[in-house]
Amino acid sequence: MADKWRTEKKRPTIKILPWPAIPTPTVDEVYAGVDEKKKEYSLWVESAVRQQFNADKPESLDGIRVLDCTANMQIGHWCSSHFSELGAEVIMVEPPGGDPTRKLTPFGRQEYMFQDKNGGKCGARFLAEARNKFSVTLDLEKEEGRALLKKIIPQVDILIENAPPGHYDKLGIGYRQLSELNPRLIYLWVGQRGQWGPLKDEPGNLDPTAQCSMGFVHGTGAPVAFGGTPTRSGWWLCDQVGGTFAAMGAMAALYARERFLGHGQFVECTAAEGVIRIIDYNWGWHGMDGSIRPRYGNWDLAINIYAVNPCADGQIMVGGGHDRLWFRIWRTVGKDRPELEQHICEDPKLRVVTDRLPHYMQVETYTTMCDWTKDKTRFECETALQEEEVASGGVSFLDEVCEFPHYKYRGHIMQVDDLNYGKVLIGASGFIGMNTPGRVKWIGRPVGQDNEDVYRRLAGLNRENLSGLKKGGVI
Amino acid sequence: MTAAVSKNVKDMTFEDFCRAVFDTTKRFDKPEVLKGIRVVSTTQYILGPSCAAYLAELGAETIKVELPKRGEPMRHTTPFNEPFLYPLSRWMPDKGTGLGFFGANPNEYFLSLDFHKPEAIQIMKRLAAKTDVFAENYRAGTFDRWGIGARQHMQVNPRVIYQWMGGFGGWGPGRNRASYDILGQAQGGCFSITGWHKEYGGMPSKQTIWIMDYWGGAISAFNILASLYWRDNVSGKGNFLEYSQVHGAQRHLTDFIALYGKTGIVPQRFGNWEPLLCVHGILKCGKSSYPNSKNPQEQEVGFCLVSAYKDEDFAKLCKLINRADLAKQYPTHADRVAADAQSAIYPELDKWAADKTKEDVDKACKAAGILSQPVLNSKEVSASEHWKLRGTIQWIDDPTFGDVQTQGPAYQLSETPGRIRWAFKPVGADNEYVLSKLCGYSGSAIADLEQKEII
Numbered sequence: 001m002a003d004k005w006r007t008e009k010k011r012p013t014i015k016i017l018p019w020p021a022i023p024t025p026t027v028d029e030v031y032a033g034v035d036e037k038k039k040e041y042s043l044w045v046e047s048a049v050r051q052q053f054n055a056d057k058p059e060s061l062d063g064i065r066v067l068d069c070t071a072n073m074q075i076g077h078w079c080s081s082h083f084s085e086l087g088a089e090v091i092m093v094e095p096p097g098g099d100p101t102r103k104l105t106p107f108g109r110q111e112y113m114f115q116d117k118n119g120g121k122c123g124a125r126f127l128a129e130a131r132n133k134f135s136v137t138l139d140l141e142k143e144e145g146r147a148l149l150k151k152i153i154p155q156v157d158i159l160i161e162n163a164p165p166g167h168y169d170k171l172g173i174g175y176r177q178l179s180e181l182n183p184r185l186i187y188l189w190v191g192q193r194g195q196w197g198p199l200k201d202e203p204g205n206l207d208p209t210a211q212c213s214m215g216f217v218h219g220t221g222a223p224v225a226f227g228g229t230p231t232r233s234g235w236w237l238c239d240q241v242g243g244t245f246a247a248m249g250a251m252a253a254l255y256a257r258e259r260f261l262g263h264g265q266f267v268e269c270t271a272a273e274g275v276i277r278i279i280d281y282n283w284g285w286h287g288m289d290g291s292i293r294p295r296y297g298n299w300d301l302a303i304n305i306y307a308v309n310p311c312a313d314g315q316i317m318v319g320g321g322h323d324r325l326w327f328r329i330w331r332t333v334g335k336d337r338p339e340l341e342q343h344i345c346e347d348p349k350l351r352v353v354t355d356r357l358p359h360y361m362q363v364e365t366y367t368t369m370c371d372w373t374k375d376k377t378r379f380e381c382e383t384a385l386q387e388e389e390v391a392s393g394g395v396s397f398l399d400e401v402c403e404f405p406h407y408k409y410r411g412h413i414m415q416v417d418d419l420n421y422g423k424v425l426i427g428a429s430g431f432i433g434m435n436t437p438g439r440v441k442w443i444g445r446p447v448g449q450d451n452e453d454v455y456r457r458l459a460g461l462n463r464e465n466l467s468g469l470k471k472g473g474v475i
Numbered sequence: 476m477t478a479a480v481s482k483n484v485k486d487m488t489f490e491d492f493c494r495a496v497f498d499t500t501k502r503f504d505k506p507e508v509l510k511g512i513r514v515v516s517t518t519q520y521i522l523g524p525s526c527a528a529y530l531a532e533l534g535a536e537t538i539k540v541e542l543p544k545r546g547e548p549m550r551h552t553t554p555f556n557e558p559f560l561y562p563l564s565r566w567m568p569d570k571g572t573g574l575g576f577f578g579a580n581p582n583e584y585f586l587s588l589d590f591h592k593p594e595a596i597q598i599m600k601r602l603a604a605k606t607d608v609f610a611e612n613y614r615a616g617t618f619d620r621w622g623i624g625a626r627q628h629m630q631v632n633p634r635v636i637y638q639w640m641g642g643f644g645g646w647g648p649g650r651n652r653a654s655y656d657i658l659g660q661a662q663g664g665c666f667s668i669t670g671w672h673k674e675y676g677g678m679p680s681k682q683t684i685w686i687m688d689y690w691g692g693a694i695s696a697f698n699i700l701a702s703l704y705w706r707d708n709v710s711g712k713g714n715f716l717e718y719s720q721v722h723g724a725q726r727h728l729t730d731f732i733a734l735y736g737k738t739g740i741v742p743q744r745f746g747n748w749e750p751l752l753c754v755h756g757i758l759k760c761g762k763s764s765y766p767n768s769k770n771p772q773e774q775e776v777g778f779c780l781v782s783a784y785k786d787e788d789f790a791k792l793c794k795l796i797n798r799a800d801l802a803k804q805y806p807t808h809a810d811r812v813a814a815d816a817q818s819a820i821y822p823e824l825d826k827w828a829a830d831k832t833k834e835d836v837d838k839a840c841k842a843a844g845i846l847s848q849p850v851l852n853s854k855e856v857s858a859s860e861h862w863k864l865r866g867t868i869q870w871i872d873d874p875t876f877g878d879v880q881t882q883g884p885a886y887q888l889s890e891t892p893g894r895i896r897w898a899f900k901p902v903g904a905d906n907e908y909v910l911s912k913l914c915g916y917s918g919s920a921i922a923d924l925e926q927k928e929i930i
Contacts, residue, residue: 014738014739014740015739016737016738016739017739019736025648030647030648041615041616041619041620041624041645042615042616042645042646042650043646044626045615045616045644045645045646045717046645046646046647048715049646049715049717050646058705058709058710060701060702060704060705060709061701061704061705062709082694082697086698086701104751104752105751106734106742106750106751107750107812107813107814107817108808108809108812108813111738112734112737112738112740114733114737123730123751124730124731124733124734124737125730125751127730127733128729128730128733129729165489165490165493166488166489166490169489169492170489174489176484176485176492193861194861194865195489195490195493196490196493196494196497196865197860197861197864197865198860198861198864199859199861200490200861202848205782205846205848206752206755206782208749208757208780209780209782209846209848212757212778212779212780212848212849212850212851213848213851213856214851214856215851215852215853215855215856216682216683216684217747217757217778217850218772218778218850218851218852218853219683219852219853220669220680220681220682220683221670221680222680224771224775227676229747229759229778230747230757230778230850231669231670231671231680231746231747232669232747232757233665233669233682234665234667234668234669234670234742234744234745235665235668235669235727235728235731237682237686237727240690240727241686241689241690241693242885244690244693244694244697245693245885245886246886247697248529248693248696248697248700248885248886249885249886249887249888251697251700251701251704252508252509252533252700252888252891252893253508253888253890253891254704255508255509255700255703255704255707256506256508256890256891258704258707258708259508259707260506261506261890261891265888265889265890265891266493266496266497266888266889266890267886267887267888267889268493268497268886268887269885269886269887273862273865273867273885273886274885274886275684276856276862276867276868276882276885277578277689277867277882277883277884277885278525278578278684278685278686278689278690278693278882278885279578279683279684279853279882280574280575280577280578280684280685281553281554281558281574281575281577281578282853282856283853283857283868283880283881283882284558284574284577284578284879284880284881284898285554285558285574285577285853286853286854286857286880287857287870287878287879287880287881288558288574288879288880289557289558290854291554291557291558291853292770292772292773292852292853292854293554293683293852293853294771294772295683296683297680298657298666298678298679298680298681300657301554301555302552302553302554302573302574302575303552303575306655306657307657308657308661308666308679308681310678315661315666315678315679317655317657317658317661317662319653319655319657319658321548321551321552322548322551353551354551354553354556354573355556356556357552357553357554357555357556358555358556359555386652389651389653390653391642391652391653391654391655391658392658393652393658393661393662394661394662395661395662395666395667395679396661396662396663396664396667397664397667397741398664398667398668398728398731398732398735398741398742399735399739399741400664401662401663401664401724401725401728401732402732402735402736404662405648405649406643406647406648406649406721407721407722407725409647409648410644410646410647410719410722412719412721412722412725412726413725413732415736423736424733424736424737425732425733425735425736425737426729426732426733426736427725427726427727427728427729427732428722428725428726429726430691430694430718430722430723430726431694431698431701431716432644432716432717432718432719432722433698433702433714433715433716433717434714434715434716435702435705435710435712435713435714435715436701436702436705436714438698
């Protein structure tokens with residue numbers, strides 16, 4: 001193990017660059033020299049969807065109220081972000097003291113936490129998914145807490161929870177009880193593996209539990225022969241994918257309610273099942289011939305060329321599965337190294353798309369390609385390949401991502417100037433649209449900041465009730 | 476809730492109640508959310524098709540339009556050129572569709588159409604006039620140039636929700652760039668934080684799934700559902716939606732971006748450990764669970780996630796591996812989670828697991844009251860009763876291909892569940908159905924279109 005990693009005590013000072021460190025290109029710069037007819041469509045789309053006009057447009061889920069009662073996991077918060085970005089009123093119901101994930105910060109480093117104006121601290125992982133949400137505290141383990149929840153429930157459209165299977169039911173606030181109070185309620189349970197079925201009591205937990213349990217980890221990373229091991233995703237992938245499907249389920253229920261059903265329903269989604277749904281052909285392939293999907297590093301089992309390979313200053317992605325792109329890629333390579341182009345294009349075994357897929361053909365392809373990329377930087381490879389309209393790009397690190405002109409120009413990366421937390425750089429809402437775009441209005445709230453507002457507004461509590469509940473540790 | 480369930484609903488145990496309302500054998504007895512909603516999908520690869528497929532699972536009549544003869548390129552991708560489902564089309568019985576096509580095209584109707592011919596453009600216009608959702612992922616502006624883009628459709632059919640999906644989007648400095656899933660992963664930053672650090676012999680690694688495609692399709696489908704909701708309950712208006720594939724990565728990495736903005740730190744790879752929690756990582760177990768198997772996937776040594784980040788769990792874990800001294804050395808989570816501590820603790824755990832299979836480690840942890848999860852391969856997951864019962868992985872009797880194992884919808888709905896009717900169909904399988912139903916073509920007119928190679 002490298003000793004230079006042992007730097008807990010003597011950490012280097014890092015210069016914090018302003019963002020953007022390099023100015024974002026202007027409209028004139030972006031479209032300089034492009035003829036009128038060609039840029040006409042781009043300018044139309046830009047005028048239709050540019051984020052700077054968002055605030056003047058309606059929101060598709062305005063008027064929908066969501067209670068996010070999840071804690072200790074990312075999946076529920078990720079799920080409710082979909083609703084809050086599109087305009088629903090999302091209220092995070094946290095246990096008194098706040099959701100424990102607020103305290104998580106890489107390597108426990110307090111200086112990485114975000115501070116609100118009253119000195120309260122919040123970790124980046126939690127804050128990232130607190131966008132546009134309100135925060136109230138409520139102890140649902142206490143009778144008074146549950147009574148307060150029941151009082152609010154008739155005014156709620158969607159409730160999200162992630163307690164252990166059946167726990168809310170036992171407390172008297174499960175789907176069976178709450179749907180009697182509010183038949184229009186959509187009740188969503190999220191978790192790692194489900195609240196029914198043989199694995200239901202395998203304890204739910206944070207990612208990467210789900211990643212390990214459904215085949216993702218086994219399939220990610222390089223094969224043993226290439227010195228690799230099973231590898232987890234660097235972020236909580238299953239929680240975040242599962243959260244998106246949970247949101248889709250709840251949204252479908254909401255649409256069904258308004259369209260023909262008239263009442264709500266019970267929805268369940270898990271982190272593992274979200275990724276089981278999207279893990280390509282794993283199940284079909286195993287069902288056909290018993291194959292177990294192997295790891296294949298940064299190459300692809302089913303497409304050649306479609307890979308990330310080393311180059312002089314990092315790694316470069318090149319993709320072009322079908323003939324049109326295949327020959328363009330080799331034409332690009334051939335400009336510098338005609339013998340490599342010749343080697344590949346004259347090989348009769350590489351002539352048909354599907355013939356290029358067996359392992360030894362992939363080895364031949366990428367070995368030849370790396371002979372070209374090894375002396376070139378990411379930028380040089382990228383530029384040469386893009387001249388031939390081939391999909392290509394270098395593996396970027398986060399500082400490069402944050403400064404990438406395209407992302408800055410389109411607002412994929414944005415700085416929120418927040419009332420509580422000051423300026424925070426984030427990934428913007430993925431919902432880009434003409435009439436009802438998603439947006440980020442504030443980045444998050446300190447624990448329980450909206451107790452007074454929400455409980456007065458929705459439960460009619462007065463200051464006496466509120467201070468009583470506070471004293472009793474209910475809120 | 477159906478009457479039979481509601482009668483004794485209060486007396487059931489919670490699990491029985493769940494099994495009754497989510498019963499996967501009853502999915503076809505229940506209504507569909509999107510019945511009567513029509514989706515036209517002129518999409519290829521995974522991003523666009525998966526978006527349309529999620530809507531088709533919910534019951535939308537989804538018509539996939541692809542080029543005649545060979546169909547879309549994804550039909551010609553399959554792991555190592557081995558598994559194919561036959562036929563590719565009724566005209567090409569000796570060729571098959573590769574499994575790359577799998578999972579992103581269930582429940583759809585398949586129309587073949589050559590856009591380069593003027594008659595085909597007329598057919599597209601007629602379809603778009605009576606569709607609720609139009610999804611496409613051609614290069615931005617191509618359909619506009621052909622007269623079948625958002626601007627033209629929305630004039631004829633103001634209620635249409637037009638979803639464009641693609642690489643970099645139709646505007647901005649990168650608008651002309653082509654993109655694929657792994658370009659989104661690579662250039663968006665996903666690679667840079669996945670895998671082991673260079674010091675540990677690792678390099679940036681991709682996520683094995685076409686994640687930016689499948690996930691991008693999912694949030695596009697969510698946005699379409701929200702737009703349908705807004706159209707039908709609020710405004711009566713359609714929408715134009717744009718999804719850029721590379722955007723997905725930035726959305727997923729929000730907390731890393733926030734950290735960079737605040738501290739200037741560029742997050743690095745931390746392998747199978749977890750920067751936020753310790754112990755919450757994947758251990759290497761020294762022994763294979765199937766040493767006599769002929770499959771190299773099974774001969775590999777096992778791996779197992781162990782999660783014991785709370786103080787009491789960590790104490791149990793230290794006791795289990797006979798290193799109570801570690802619990803004394805790192806009594807609080809703040810002590811353990813520091814980078815130095817993590818690189819000292821995990822090698823000790825790996826040492827303990829060196830003579831065990833993943834099942835041994837799992838069993839020992841569970842007996843000691845610690846959370847654990849062995850790293851399962853696709854065979855082990857396929858064999859799990861849990862996913863079968865829940866319909867997540869299911870065998871279906873496919874009308875074209877017979878018995879096929881496939882994934883089911885990701886989520887359960889008690890009253891209006893999604894369902895899988897078929898895995899996919901051959902190229903042009905529904906030409907007659909779609910053209911006669913929606914465009915008024917007679918049998919001989921359709922034969923004529925086929926003759927002219929328009930369909």
